Amino acid sequence: MNIAVSKNFKKTSFKAITSIVLFIIVYVFLIVFAVGLTVLSALGGFYLISIKPSFVTIMLGLGLASLGFYVLAFLFKFLFKKHSIDRSHLVEIHKETEPRLFQFIKEIVDEVGTDFPKKIYLSSDVNACVFYDSSFWSLLFPVKKNLQIGLGLVNTITKQELKAILAHEFGHFSQKSMKVGSYVYYVNQIIFNMLYENDSFDQTIQKWGNSNNYFSIFLVISIKIIEGIQWILKKMYGLININYLALSREMEFHADEVAANVAGITPLQESLLRMDLVDTAYNAILRFYGEKISQNVKSMNIYKEQMFVLEFLAKDSQLEFKFGLPVVSELDISKFNKSKLNIENQWASHPSTQDRNAKLEKHNIHKEKTDNQMANTVFIDIDKVQERLTAQLFSSIENSETFSLMTLDEFKVDYQKQFENNTFNSIYNGYYDNKNPNYFDINAIEKPDVISIFESLFSKEKIDMVYDFIALENDKAVIESIANKQLEIKTFDYDGHKFKSKEAFKLIPSIEKEISDFKNKITENDISIFLFFNNLAKKDYKDGALISRYKAFFNYDKEYDRRVAYYNDIINAANFFSVVTPLDEIKSNLKKVYSLEKEIKKEIEIIIANELFKNELTTDIRESFEMYLKEEWIYFSNSKYIDEELNIFFKAINNYIFIISRGYFLLKKELLDFQFELLVTTNASIEQKVNNLQS
16 A cells, blocks of 8 residues: 655655754754863863872862763763663563454555564553654664554444554554654654653762762763753754654644545544543543542453443433444534634644544545444453453552452442432533532522523523633633743634734733623523522522522632632642752741641641531541641651651642532532422422322
């Protein structure tokens, strides 16, 4: 198979190669500078020793001679760096045990026209990729690729979709024209290593500098020179990376075309659109068992549970099914995206799903013969494979071999209960999913003569109004960052019109006006919602209970920002724990942390005593709070951090922000559930009256 590359591919390839050539020119200049510096510092060191030989001059001479060597070593260290992929989470499979899968892959490899993978691995996640270990020498000698297949992916697609996905991965390396992309990738990795992966180099020269006070003088000078070189290289890397990412996006389009020729456009399009939902289902399982660890419970087979959750979420979103899998449309993934702002993301390595599908549509390649069985049928014994990967997923947890296994039926019951406890009733039509009831003064509301109809309060028009408001707030934040030059772009589109970055500030007043108008309309609707339910509540003398729930939510909302500010302040103050900090600064920073802890600890004491959080304070969370409150921890002693105390600090602080956020949700859910009960009670009462009249 030989597919011609597009004009855009050629254009981005030229830019990427040009930027690399420019980098090489700058890099050669830096090497010449470093060599000259090394020669001069060596001669200077020799001259210093020869003038007056003594211990001091010998040490100073050696230190001076090493100055240039430090810089030169920095510029050449990438030659000895190998980029290896962590394979600890992978399971290698072989042709002898999975002949169907190997035959399936061979057919794709032959059709694409590339080499069979060196090794094939299974991972537990929702992913498929080709990977390899690389170094500088990979530029000169070919490297065989390995294939990684995620069971979380294979579990949720058809065989035809798997064929398309693997053809896409092999497509990256099958075409001669794609070799430029591989070359740019190698060079990009080398430059990244030189700029950002310096831990071992830093440790080595620090040891040398610390071995003698005379050496440390020249170490400081060489570090300053290296920092200057890094500043130059980072500027160059920014240019290279933008051009590489543009090329990477074109490579994705090209690989999609390869996949379309092998499997047709429909399987690739449908799997792309389904992936976010598949990933959501998989991550829901991980979160579910993350909370079960403290109960010593693990899964027998997370992939059967993944399929259950996928179907559950699809039905909850009223999606159609095809070949036993949910069908997600572009409308489904974009129906709540009301943004008027369009910016080309120059830092994205992949095009958007919408852009990929639009390109695929232009190819219009369809295959009459398709295999729409589940993709996991390519395995000889899929249950055994799923259970093996599930066991490996839990193997890193201490004593997990003693955990009890949860059956699929037990999982279904527990998951649905959790889902109901953590979502709002569907009668609200998603109105509250991404918004809270807006504040209004309950005592100052004028009672209308006519109460709104329930359906009108949560109509499509009202839902759209909420998401228009959210989109405007997000658009405003991005446009402000453009106006303040925090986001450096030349042009952007807003509401169908093109603007230069310097014109961004002109848009802000009109957007703020729109935001204000929408907020007022949404608040008016929230007042109408309150009046509707208050009218129902009065019939059973429950209006006082409804009002108290609204007031409780508004009060918590009012205090929430203050509580979050405590968290942000102490986390910012504690940033120095994770970076190298001079001793006197550590002591000064600790005083600030100690001061901020006073308010946080008061809030934690309030949380422990509050009935609202009674069911949320798990044994683990309560113990972390009690340990934190137990005494005044110092975190640092004898010039060393006390890791055990730092763990107590961060665990308690992270639990604090989780609990106060959870409190917000609980009060909101309590209010909405109470309103739902009022509606159900009223409808039941009406139905009973009708039945009495009929009888």
